[in-house]
Amino acid sequence: MAKTKDINTEKQILDAAKKVFQIKGMNGARMQEIADKAKINKAMLHYYYRSKDLLFEAVFKNAFALLAPQLNAILNDDSSIEEKVRNFTSNYISFIIKHPYLPTFIIQELNRNPEFILKMKDQKGFPNIEKFKKQVALEIKEGIIKPIKGEQLFINILALNIFPFVATPLVKAFANVDNKAFKQLMNDRKTEVADFIINSIKV
Amino acid sequence: MAKTKDINTEKQILDAAKKVFQIKGMNGARMQEIADKAKINKAMLHYYYRSKDLLFEAVFKNAFALLAPQLNAILNDDSSIEEKVRNFTSNYISFIIKHPYLPTFIIQELNRNPEFILKMKDQKGFPNIEKFKKQVALEIKEGIIKPIKGEQLFINILALNIFPFVATPLVKAFANVDNKAFKQLMNDRKTEVADFIINSIKV
DNA sequence: AAATGATTTAACTATTTGGTTAACAAATGT
């Protein structure tokens, strides 16, 4: 088998496809643009990935696999709620600053095709909230935090961390800040958001 | 001028275009589908709106004009921060439950074309955060609320209210709830979110 | 009721785009 070259092209294609799909979405992406970016012939895309749908699926799964572990950290480790909130907020925002198109891409494509999440749910490592819910209930009982439903706290954590990156143009316009000021705000949020949450739930 | 019919068709087109664009986005929408939904010939779309771009623009401006007043309420009225948070949260979530595709649509299309926001900024009634920032600073000085930057508080309010509707499929999957339970969670948030915010900032 | 102008339709066009094919090149096994 001639394996020397193809390993490289396959990766080149996936890298190019990532960039194009994550910025333009499934509907806005063009196979030709991906080919150009990967510096190969358009036929190669089909040689390696058969169809646009399958190439997209590869990109999507890849993106999702990058995001999921971030969530599992907060859901499944053994630290306290407060520690989890602080670690997650700091880590997650650092992570997203490195991959700014990721959350928007995933959310946009799941809205376009909500059944897609079913394929993801099957794979092991899919975030599960049950342990987190129990821990919240326990810390409430122990008087460490104020009463709140685990689901709601979890949604709040996601919302505060993810939203500004998903709605960047809107937030920039409303808050009336330029690019530089926006980045500064996001950096501040690494601790701001955690404080905001802890303030709210700590007894 | 024969004005009896066209007023109706024009509205029919806009209504159909709204539905299709808001669900499928600019790139996913098809002129034929809009024509079918409006029960008219495809040529009529061009007769009234010239091009797909202009029809889209009409829909987008319309959607934005629906959302903006909701924000101006919190930014510009004279109630206290606490009252604003409570009113906005309750009103906004009720509003979005009636227009579930609106925030996703606006955010998605602004990400696709960030310059679009410039056109919106020109129009009067575009939300401005300055008054809100001053009010936050004042209430901090008066010892009513804890120190927080106005921009950050504003982002947090938006995030907690809007995010679950933008990321619905993701939230449903992670929180492991079905449609009914999700709706219940959203309903609970009308007061939950306000409490969460107030808890965090109240001295 | 004829003329005029606005509205509507069916058929058509040009272009874009995902996908295919067949020939060619490079690597690998024997």
Place this chain on the structure above:
DNA sequence: ACATTTGTTAACCAAATAGTTAAATCATTT
């Protein structure tokens, strides 16, 4: 060395799709 498999390309194809046109119909004015 040569045959076979794998990788790559250019040219092509068919379907989808935004947009056009010219004729027909409807409403309004005189």
